[in-house]
Amino acid sequence: MERNYINVMEELVESLVTFLLFSPDFQLFCKCQKCRTDIVAYSLNNLPHHYVTTEEGRKDIFDHLNSEVNRKWINKRIISAIYLVGQYPKHS
Ligand SMILES: [Zn+2]
DSSP states (O other), X not given: OOOXXXXXXXXXXXXXXXXXXXXXXXXXXXXXXXXXXXXXXXHHHTSOOOEESSHHHHHHHHHHHTSHXXXXXXXXXXXXXXXXXXXXXXXX
């Protein structure tokens, strides 16, 4: 089966993780590929998924999730993941 569905939360979390990790607040945290991937995975396990099947839906949901009020609680869970991975990094 062709994969015609995407989780918009996944896209948003990927960009928020990069944005947060490179902000001054997190300058002491590791930014390697492994840690970034782990942060995204931990965050997504604690966030609701939002699957869409059309490009139009993708844009609507992205804008909705990316609103200030939604970014607040989404960022909170990402920040918990950053601290968790920072405490128990799995990189070599
Ligand atoms: Zn690392």
